[in-house]
Amino acid sequence: MSRRFRMWVLGAGLLGVAVLFGAACLRLPNFGGDSHPYGDRSVQAALARHTANVIAAVNFDQRAFDTLGEESILFAAVLGTVVLLRQTREEREISPAPARVPPLVRRYAVVMLPIALLVGLYVVAHGQLSPGGGFQGGVVVATALHLLYIGGDYRALERVRPVGVYEVGDAAGEAAYLVLGLAGVIAGSAFLSNALIGYGTFNTLASGGFVPLLNMAVGMEVACAVVVLLARFLDQAVEIKEEPGT
Numbered sequence: 001m002s003r004r005f006r007m008w009v010l011g012a013g014l015l016g017v018a019v020l021f022g023a024a025c026l027r028l029p030n031f032g033g034d035s036h037p038y039g040d041r042s043v044q045a046a047l048a049r050h051t052a053n054v055i056a057a058v059n060f061d062q063r064a065f066d067t068l069g070e071e072s073i074l075f076a077a078v079l080g081t082v083v084l085l086r087q088t089r090e091e092r093e094i095s096p097a098p099a100r101v102p103p104l105v106r107r108y109a110v111v112m113l114p115i116a117l118l119v120g121l122y123v124v125a126h127g128q129l130s131p132g133g134g135f136q137g138g139v140v141v142a143t144a145l146h147l148l149y150i151g152g153d154y155r156a157l158e159r160v161r162p163v164g165v166y167e168v169g170d171a172a173g174e175a176a177y178l179v180l181g182l183a184g185v186i187a188g189s190a191f192l193s194n195a196l197i198g199y200g201t202f203n204t205l206a207s208g209g210f211v212p213l214l215n216m217a218v219g220m221e222v223a224c225a226v227v228v229l230l231a232r233f234l235d236q237a238v239e240i241k242e243e244p245g246t
Helices: 003-026 039-049 052-062 066-086 103-125 134-145 154-160 163-186 211-238
Strands: 090-091 240-242
Touching: 003 134, 003 240, 052 066, 066 163, 066 211, 090 211, 103 134, 103 211, 134 211
Parallel strands: none
Antiparallel strands: 090 240
16 A cells, blocks of 8 residues: 555545534534533433432443443553563563662551552442542552552562452453443343343432442453553563573
């Protein structure tokens, strides 16, 4: 394929995107007006399904398929990192030297780890009720574990994050989201349809139908994915060294 042909294809694609974008902008409500049809419909749909956090209703109900795409991007990033940063024949694993960390920093890491872990789990569990959710809480949970690394004990970090287990958890979180989506198809409804179970009592942990279940699946996938990503990069920086003469 010649360079000129590729440029023609690119130009045609950009022209199509520009036309669609312009058509979409022409149908938008006036800027600064008091009419907010999308926001009003989102709120109504969230309340109809007993989801107190409208953002969670949008992410895991009204546009749950888009969220599957976002989750899959992270899953693909983890898969690519595992493949690219695997130990090769020209590399060897060494035992990292103990880090010299001020006692105050070490105590801070030890004290804050359970607190941060609890906060992360709380954010995931209450995603359908208050700001936060699986993405945010998953990152907090993964970051909490790495306070051990900040505290200078890399071996302790390795004991609490066996990478193989978290790789399985990453895949399980992604699969759980897909299985919940397929449950709607099997039941004769749409993919990721939030109409198979009751919506529960408004403003409780069991409210929102599929929203809290999808939120927990995302929380599990994100937490495990971030742990695996950081583990691979830390291993390269701390434990993996090239063999001399390679």
